[in-house]
Amino acid sequence: MxxxxxxxxxxxxxxxxxxxTGGNFEVGNFPxxxxxxxxxxxxxxxxxxxxxxxxxxxxLEAHSLDEKVAxxxxxxxxxxxxxxxxxxxxxxxxxxxTLQLVDFKIPMILVLNMIDEAEKRGIRIDAERLSKILGIxxxxxxxxxxxxxxxxxxxxxxGGKVPRVEIEGNxxxxxxxxxxxxxxxxxxxxxxxxxxxxxxxxKHLGIPIFIAFMWMMFTFTFTxxxxxxxxIDSAFSVLAEYVSSLNGIVFSLIGDGVIxxxxxxxxxxxxxxxxxxxxxxLELSGYMPRAVYLMDKIMTTFGLTGRSVIPLIMGFGCNVxxxxxxxxxxxxxxxxxxxxVNPFISCSARLPIxxxxxxxxxxxxxxxxIMSLYAFGVAIAxxxxxxxxxxxxxxxxxxxxxxxxxxxxxxxDVWILTWNRTKHFLQKAGTVILGMSVVIWFLTNFxxxxxxxxxxxxxxKLLQPIFAPMGWDWQFVLAILMGAVAKEVVxxxxxxxxxxxxxxxxxxxxxxxxxFSLLYMPCIATLATxxxxxxxxxxxxxxxxxxxxxxxxxxxxxxxARLI
Amino acid sequence: MSLNSKVPLxxxxxxxxxxxxxxxxxxGAVSKLLALGIVPGKKVKVLGNRGGAILISINGxxxxxxxxxxxKVIVHAKxxx
Numbered sequence: 001m002x003x004x005x006x007x008x009x010x011x012x013x014x015x016x017x018x019x020x021t022g023g024n025f026e027v028g029n030f031p032x033x034x035x036x037x038x039x040x041x042x043x044x045x046x047x048x049x050x051x052x053x054x055x056x057x058x059x060l061e062a063h064s065l066d067e068k069v070a071x072x073x074x075x076x077x078x079x080x081x082x083x084x085x086x087x088x089x090x091x092x093x094x095x096x097x098t099l100q101l102v103d104f105k106i107p108m109i110l111v112l113n114m115i116d117e118a119e120k121r122g123i124r125i126d127a128e129r130l131s132k133i134l135g136i137x138x139x140x141x142x143x144x145x146x147x148x149x150x151x152x153x154x155x156x157x158x159g160g161k162v163p164r165v166e167i168e169g170n171x172x173x174x175x176x177x178x179x180x181x182x183x184x185x186x187x188x189x190x191x192x193x194x195x196x197x198x199x200x201x202x203k204h205l206g207i208p209i210f211i212a213f214m215w216m217m218f219t220f221t222f223t224x225x226x227x228x229x230x231x232i233d234s235a236f237s238v239l240a241e242y243v244s245s246l247n248g249i250v251f252s253l254i255g256d257g258v259i260x261x262x263x264x265x266x267x268x269x270x271x272x273x274x275x276x277x278x279x280x281x282l283e284l285s286g287y288m289p290r291a292v293y294l295m296d297k298i299m300t301t302f303g304l305t306g307r308s309v310i311p312l313i314m315g316f317g318c319n320v321x322x323x324x325x326x327x328x329x330x331x332x333x334x335x336x337x338x339x340x341v342n343p344f345i346s347c348s349a350r351l352p353i354x355x356x357x358x359x360x361x362x363x364x365x366x367x368x369x370i371m372s373l374y375a376f377g378v379a380i381a382x383x384x385x386x387x388x389x390x391x392x393x394x395x396x397x398x399x400x401x402x403x404x405x406x407x408x409x410x411x412x413d414v415w416i417l418t419w420n421r422t423k424h425f426l427q428k429a430g431t432v433i434l435g436m437s438v439v440i441w442f443l444t445n446f447x448x449x450x451x452x453x454x455x456x457x458x459x460x461k462l463l464q465p466i467f468a469p470m471g472w473d474w475q476f477v478l479a480i481l482m483g484a485v486a487k488e489v490v491x492x493x494x495x496x497x498x499x500x501x502x503x504x505x506x507x508x509x510x511x512x513x514x515x516f517s518l519l520y521m522p523c524i525a526t527l528a529t530x531x532x533x534x535x536x537x538x539x540x541x542x543x544x545x546x547x548x549x550x551x552x553x554x555x556x557x558x559x560x561a562r563l564i
Numbered sequence: 565m566s567l568n569s570k571v572p573l574x575x576x577x578x579x580x581x582x583x584x585x586x587x588x589x590x591x592g593a594v595s596k597l598l599a600l601g602i603v604p605g606k607k608v609k610v611l612g613n614r615g616g617a618i619l620i621s622i623n624g625x626x627x628x629x630x631x632x633x634x635x636k637v638i639v640h641a642k643x644x645x
Contacts, residue, residue, distance in 0.1 A: 058600060059598075059599040061595050064592075089624070090623070090624070090625060092601065092623065093599075093600065093601035093623060096598075096599055096601075121624075172598065172603050185624075197626075201612065203614070292617070292628055293612065293616070293617055293619055293628040296616030296617035296628070296630070297615040298616070299616075300616055300631065305617070306616065306617060306628070397630055397632060398630055398632045398636075399617075399628075399629075399633065400596065400597065400602075400627055400629045400630065400633055401628045402600065402626070403619075403626035403627065403628065
């Protein structure tokens with residue numbers, strides 16, 4: 001028996017699927033990049049049942065990809081039964097979809113989910129009458145608490161009924177009439193959502209509270225995860241060192257190339273997993289759309305929307321999860337613009353570069369110089385966003401988001417969301433990084449393992465003339481080149497080469513070098529993520545654009561700084 | 565603003581109420597709004613309009629509507645006070 005689960009977004013479909021199958025389901029694809037379709041198998045009274053959870057949609061008019069997927073499934077695969085899941089607090093609107101489903105003449109069951117929330121809001125629904133009007137069984141459930149699930153299972157075994165409804169005029173009018181007959185709204189008690197919204201979206205308090213939440217998320221992602229990050233880092237470097245110390249080129253490849261490379265991906269893993277836990281909590285609690293509203297005005301000034309704020313802030317930690325966080329942006333042009341400018345937000349890996357150079361050249365103004373670099377990165381990001389939206393990604397962003405009531409997130413949902421996203425990162429970014437680390441290993445170890453005379457060293461010297469306007473020596477060029485893998489490597493390379501930095505560099509050159517390091521290109525991990533999220537075309541564009549901006553800005557900075 | 569004037573939703577101020585009379589714009593925008601229950605005849609209340617996206621309440625649900633989309637919803641403005 002094949003059962004299709006259809007409903008609007010935010011009706012608790014996934015929770016219902018969990019309740020029916022005991023969490024035994026596979027997720028097809030990640031939402032945002034491709035369309036999500038989950039499948040779950042369960043046995044009810046010994047009968048094998050396949051549940052197909054279709055994407056959350058508002059109608060079947062096939063304007064969006066989600067709607068098309070759902071419609072195609074119903075027409076081509078003809079499920080045996082449709083479970084139409086409805087948010088009990090919003091019956092009238094949910095009925096638009098229900099009434100469109102009538103045309104398919106497939107047996108149906110209507111599930112009035114989250115009935116507890118509706119009742120808390122004083123909404124009473126006459127399920128019996130609704131069942132008579134639609135000609136199908138109507139079951140009240142609270143999926144997260146397992147209420148009504150047994151009854152629903154019994155009804156599933158009976159197979160549902162083909163709906164018979166008279167459409168009077170159009171669907172909207174019919175839905176309104178049906179809702180009037182079966183919904184009774186009692187005196188509304190003050191509910192928690194109203195109180196929380198008064199505080200969280202307050203004119204004066206809203207934004208400070210948002211900043212506090214962001215700070216909490218940031219600390220959780222990048223400070224709380226640090227012990228794990230350090231553990232992975234040291235475990236891999238010990239392992240890499242041990243393996244590469246063994247004799248033979250194969251061990252060198254495995255140790256310095258493969259293990260170091262895999263390690264450099266896995267070091268990001270705790271941060272990414274922790275970030276996704278925090279993001280899932282924000283999403284599932286219902287706070288996210290409130291933040292979008294609060295930040296929209298500021299962001300529209302730069303051609304973005306309120307949706308772009310969280311990914312941009314995350315960039316200060318690491319651009320990889322930040323680029324992945326852009327998935328929640330519905331408007332594709334805004335999404336691309338947000339992810340393209342993200343690498344200009346100075347991630348934590350770039351800090352060691354500033355610390356080193358600012359310490360050497362601006363010992364008395366170190367903090368100011370570093371802070372200015374961060375601010376400069378933000379300015380370049382926002383200006384670039386505005387340019388992209390005016391030139392390449394034109395068009396007004398039209399969006400509408402429903403504010404769901406606040407809910408306490410269920411740990412199982414948090415885990416499922418986090419794991420699916422983290423897995424995606426490991427698969428996509430892992431393959432590219434692995435390949436690149438083998439290439440880098442080859443370049444630094446051949447024809448000799450001395451960096452200066454290796455291919456990498458030769459390349460640094462070869463490319464040095466390109467950076468002649470800034471006056472940097474070949475060591476700095478090589479550092480930049482190596483830093484493309486991960487920005488931490490810039491400092492590492494200079495230390496391996498024993499570069500006497502303050503002797504071969506002027507203050508203006510150092511300033512230009514810091515600015516260039518800030519802007520020049522997304523690291524390989526970020527680039528792999530951009531490729532996964534937006535495709536090759538945009539990742540190549542990101543490299544060319546950021547390099548051009550970095551080169552030009554660094555040159556101007558060098559000239560101005562020299563004149564001063 | 566005169567009484568009972570037809571204006572885009574975005575013109576309403578915080579606390580204002582109105583009735584949706586029309587939705588202008590492409591099929592995509594129209595059908596999305598309709599599916600969300602933003603249809604002619606519905607009462608709408610503006611909960612927040614601070615220069616960015618607009619916050620509205622309609623049918624007992626709250627929505628954040630981007631300014632672009634809020635331009636396309638035409639309402640009959642009822643003036644409070």
